[in-house]
Amino acid sequence: MAKGTVVIVTLILTSFQEYDVCIAGAGLSGAVIAERYASQLNQSVVIIEKRNHIGGNCYDYIDEETGIRVSQYGAHLFHTDNSRVWKYVQLFSDWTKYEHEVVGVVNGKHVPIPVNIETVNTLFDLNITSTEEMDNWLSEEQVKYDHEPKNSEEMALSRVGRRLYELIFHPYTIKQWNKEPSELGPEVTARIPVRNNHDSRYFGDPFQALPTSGYTAIFDNLLCHPNIDVRLDTDYFKVRDTLRCKHTYFTGPIDTYFAHLGYKKLEYRSLDFERKVVRDTGERGTFQPKFVVNHPSAGTDFTRIVEYKHLLNQTSDHTILFVERSKDGGEPYYPVPNEENKALYRRYQGLAAKEDNVTFVGRLANYKYFNMDQAIINALELFEKDNGVLSQEKDPIASCVATTST
Ligand SMILES: Cc1cc2nc3c(=O)[nH]c(=O)nc-3n(C[C@H](O)[C@H](O)[C@H](O)COP(=O)(O)OP(=O)(O)OC[C@H]3O[C@@H](n4cnc5c(N)ncnc54)[C@H](O)[C@@H]3O)c2cc1C
Ligand SMILES: *[C@@H]1O[C@H](CO)[C@@H](O)[C@H](O)[C@H]1NC(C)=O
Ligand SMILES: *[C@@H]1O[C@H](CO)[C@@H](O)[C@H](O)[C@H]1NC(C)=O
Ligand SMILES: *[C@@H]1O[C@H](CO)[C@@H](O)[C@H](O)[C@H]1NC(C)=O
Ligand SMILES: *[C@@H]1O[C@H](CO)[C@@H](O)[C@H](O)[C@H]1NC(C)=O
Numbered sequence: 001m002a003k004g005t006v007v008i009v010t011l012i013l014t015s016f017q018e019y020d021v022c023i024a025g026a027g028l029s030g031a032v033i034a035e036r037y038a039s040q041l042n043q044s045v046v047i048i049e050k051r052n053h054i055g056g057n058c059y060d061y062i063d064e065e066t067g068i069r070v071s072q073y074g075a076h077l078f079h080t081d082n083s084r085v086w087k088y089v090q091l092f093s094d095w096t097k098y099e100h101e102v103v104g105v106v107n108g109k110h111v112p113i114p115v116n117i118e119t120v121n122t123l124f125d126l127n128i129t130s131t132e133e134m135d136n137w138l139s140e141e142q143v144k145y146d147h148e149p150k151n152s153e154e155m156a157l158s159r160v161g162r163r164l165y166e167l168i169f170h171p172y173t174i175k176q177w178n179k180e181p182s183e184l185g186p187e188v189t190a191r192i193p194v195r196n197n198h199d200s201r202y203f204g205d206p207f208q209a210l211p212t213s214g215y216t217a218i219f220d221n222l223l224c225h226p227n228i229d230v231r232l233d234t235d236y237f238k239v240r241d242t243l244r245c246k247h248t249y250f251t252g253p254i255d256t257y258f259a260h261l262g263y264k265k266l267e268y269r270s271l272d273f274e275r276k277v278v279r280d281t282g283e284r285g286t287f288q289p290k291f292v293v294n295h296p297s298a299g300t301d302f303t304r305i306v307e308y309k310h311l312l313n314q315t316s317d318h319t320i321l322f323v324e325r326s327k328d329g330g331e332p333y334y335p336v337p338n339e340e341n342k343a344l345y346r347r348y349q350g351l352a353a354k355e356d357n358v359t360f361v362g363r364l365a366n367y368k369y370f371n372m373d374q375a376i377i378n379a380l381e382l383f384e385k386d387n388g389v390l391s392q393e394k395d396p397i398a399s400c401v402a403t404t405s406t
Helices: 002-014 028-041 083-090 117-124 131-141 152-177 215-223 236-242 308-313 339-353 372-387
Strands: 017-024 045-048 060-062 069-071 078-080 095-097 102-106 109-113 207-211 228-231 243-250 268-278 292-294 304-307 319-328 358-360
Touching: 017 028, 017 236, 028 045, 028 215, 028 228, 028 243, 028 372, 060 215, 069 308, 078 083, 078 372, 083 207, 083 372, 102 152, 109 117, 117 131, 117 152, 131 152, 152 319, 207 215, 236 243, 304 308, 308 319
Parallel strands: 017 045, 017 243, 045 228, 102 292, 243 358
Antiparallel strands: 060 069, 078 207, 095 207, 102 109, 268 319, 292 304, 304 319
16 A cells, blocks of 8 residues: 555656746747747747637637638737837738728617717717817717716716717626626726727727738747647646746636635626628628627627628638627636726735746736737736846747748
8 A cells, every 4th residue: 555655656756847937828928928938048838728729819710611710719900009019920920901990880870989070970960070179079078077087987978978978888888797887997998999080990009910821820830939848728737736847927817826725716707709600692792891890789789790701801602700798707808897806816916926936927817908919018028027138039940930821
């Protein structure tokens, strides 16, 4: 009996695998960290991913029935004002300029989203033509407070006034969050832009583009360095005792890392994607006028419909739609920013700071909505914080940067 135990212990001890760097999560944050350690420092990296694919929430693939490239976890549009990020992403993909535009169905009409001059003219039968007139109109609509907006209702009312709030912001926020805007922190509606001009672009950033061969190909290129081992279908917590790592980067949900302590879980909103194929549309035929059409009104139970055929002028005899509904549970997508969750997060953050040789990185570890460009710059800067700024950057190795074509 005692002998058997000794044998087992010995087996476990000898099966340790040693790496300079261990990373939990093969999303953008983990992949950028892995790429930097391998290409810049020639260190050995293992990246452990519980899903059956790399790419995290940026993952896309070709739908078999229609031949159209779709994103598994919702529409992803790359946009940034950060020229360092823009330069970095050129190393791993070709990019096609694409300026995203969204329309919303409001009172039965298609209007530009974010709200701009045309939105207001269409909805309220006005004839605003200049930025000055739009500013005046907004200023008359806006609710004035003698304090900073305390919640998302006050934030929206202070920015767009009561009428646009009732038509768009209020019903959409309830659909998206299943909470009254007054129960949510001001940052939720502060993030939604409002335009005082005719600009119908969804983002104002100078760099807006789509990866010409899709997002997943970027991850193939980030992770193909020979120093990087990728293990899919593997939960980090199930294997970490078999690893010896000089440093660990954890990109999963921060509360899962400390689950053994039994604190409350951080709350997330998730999305449900209902797949629908519309057959025999003709090669270029589409279902709706734009890639993304929002449905803010209370009359429908979905928030938006995404039609990937619009991207990069894809052709198919059919078209494929994803009807989006917000839900609790499921994949953790959007942190719910209220006081309770923020306080709970700070508690987890305090624990995280005490973990030796572990860096918590990415949107789940920070309990914060990150756009892709923010995830990239955050990972690049953390790498530098942990290793010092490199005097000279090395190019990723050549065999790694061949872009995968479709
Ligand atoms: C619906 C939606 C739409 C978006 N649209 C845009 C957009 O248009 N433009 C934009 O710039 N950004 C967009 N984003 C944000 C973008 O997805 C993120 O910036 C990016 O995914 C962040 O990468 P990450 O690595 O931090 O997190 P993730 O991509 O979530 O990667 C984390 C990875 O860790 C893995 N993991 C978790 N726990 C474990 C574990 N225990 N063991 C092993 N692996 C684990 C997960 O499976 C996941 O693959 C969108 C996000 C969502 C949710
Ligand atoms: C990188 O590390 C490997 C393995 O330790 C070594 O064989 C190789 O020479 C190193 N390459 C460079 C450029 O330092
Ligand atoms: C809007 O105003 C302009 C200039 O005042 C006028 O020429 C135009 O006909 C008006 N349009 C509508 C739809 O009222
Ligand atoms: C797609 O088609 C539009 C309209 O014909 C054109 O302006 C655009 O350049 C095309 N984009 C690509 C990536 O081919
Ligand atoms: C952290 O890393 C240092 C340097 O590699 C090492 O000396 C130390 O033991 C590590 N601490 C833990 C808790 O692993």
